Amino acid sequence: MNFISGYSRIHQGRLITPKETTVFAAADFHDFLEKAYDQLALAYPKFYKMDPLSRLGVLASEILLRETPVSNYLPDEVAVVLSNAEASLDTDLRYQATIATAPSPSLFVYTLANVSMGEICIRHGLKGENAFFVSPSFDPQWMSRYVDLIMMQDQVKACVAGWLNVLSDRYDVFLYLVEKQKRGLSEIHSAETLARLYQ
Amino acid sequence: MAQPAGCVAMSDVWIISDSIISPLGNSSVENYDAVRKGQSGIKFHETSTLSKTPIHASLITTEANLPFTRFESIAVDAVANAIDGLVLPRDKTIFILSTTKGNIELIDSNPKHARIGLNESAKFIATHFGFTHTQVVSNACISGSLALLVAQRMLAAQQFDHAVVVAAEVLSKFIVSGFQSLHALSPDACRPFDHARTGISLGEAAAAVVLSTTKGKRNLRLAGGGLSNDANHISGPSRTGKELSVAIDHALNSSKVSTTEIDFISAHGTATIFNDEMEAKAFSHSNIQHAPLHSLKGYFGHTLGAAGVVESIIAMHALEQNELIPSMGFESSGVSVPVNVVKKLERRTLNRVLKTASGFGGCNAAIILEKI
Known part of the structure; x- marks a missing residue:
């Protein structure tokens, strides 16, 4: 059995953790990202080079891993398993608009959804295993089954998992940390728990 | 208490059949024969709808077989070949699609096309064969290997009895222009590990593997x-x-x-x-x-x-x-x-x-x- 130690949710102008909900009076999605970055005092200039999917991933992982740090593990011991509905379509559309004139290499590198996972790994120095799945909506059954399977390996001690989706100004993020023993939130890692926390 | 891995009965995962669709052939045997004879699908394309400048690439000439797109057509062909003659109870079979960009070529003419969505396209292919358990792996250039490993893990843990993994990629201006913008393409056919290597040659292919917890004829x-x-x-x-x-x-x-x-x-x-x-x-x-x-x-x-x-x-x-x-x-x-x-x-x-x-x-x- 594995346990959920904490989560972070970014949805409808809010940053949500088990402890608190922060509401932003933001003019639009871009403004929201800026305000969230300021609120977290992130000091990570690379953030501004990233596409919205990666920015959301970095924000959500920052909130999650500040409350439940994984620094007690080796880099190789922390896995990341993410999923979403739109893959990188949000950035695909922006890259497509550059093709006729001057194809943008800095946009093209973000036309893969798993690059957001790469950004999270770089930010937090996570070198464990990765997987990126695409499903119509957050699928607690599949995610809990797959994460439980990879956690059976001795070398996987913790897993940052969840849902990271954006298209235009519609965004929905739910990241959580799974560990082999109870800590923080200490909820049982199951499809039922994930469905309840995601609501 | 965390359950030790040793307490869970793990099944062996067997390869039952496979299929490759590429410029080198329309079955695994045709492709293998071409490879052992030293044939390459990579050709010099002086004019191409894919690029303003000439490129070396391995391109499939097949047109879209409606109602499928080109991408889906080669994936469907690969699956049809691989599952031919096999009994795969749909409730015990997982269908996994691996691709980086799927139907991205539609983004130019029809950016609102639902099947630019990888999951929508996967469902469309799966439904054609009656598969109901569908998953998409899209993890850049490890997608194919990862999809096979995901299938192996699900079967080893007896979550399913069979898996059909299909991996496909077709080229588009979207993909080619991106690699060109990164200066990653080789001006000649690619030369892996060679001292004179200068970059990538892109290619199109679809490939399917059927895996099972029950051993077939192959060892x-x-x-x-x-x-x-x-x-x-x-x-x-x-x-x-x-x-x-x-x-x-x-x-x-x-x-x-x-x-x-x-x-x-x-x-x-x-x-x-x-x-x-x-x-x-x-x-x-x-x-x-x-x-x-x-x-x-x-x-x-x-x-x-x-x-x-x-x-x-x-x-x-x-x-x-x-x-x-x-x-x-x-x-x-x-x-x-x-x-x-x-x-x-x-x-x-x-x-x-x-x-x-x-x-x-x-x-x-x-x-x-x-x-x-």
């Missing part, structure tokens, strides 16, 4: 695998290769195989300066640098989300035929540590192959296929 199994992230750069590989090496070590451990039992390596070998150097270093870190090695990119080009499955299928047929396939385009080593690149077709007893892959986002994969 092949997907023994295990490992994965890792470089946590270094989103579009350049690790400078040390240590992270790919960790994935290789996990693959060996999970397969209960030692380095001396690996008979050959099917490398990612994209023929970029940095990828091949990183891979060579990783093989040294894992102390597997003596094993004969090839990259199949010289035959198929880099088929992106299809590569792991296409190359694993050729590797499986090489195991069955006991043939080492030469690495096309290789003359002399252009990496800083020793590598044992295969230059001539050679018959020898082969039982185990290590397949590696790496991709944007810093991801690495290693899987081990074994002949029993």
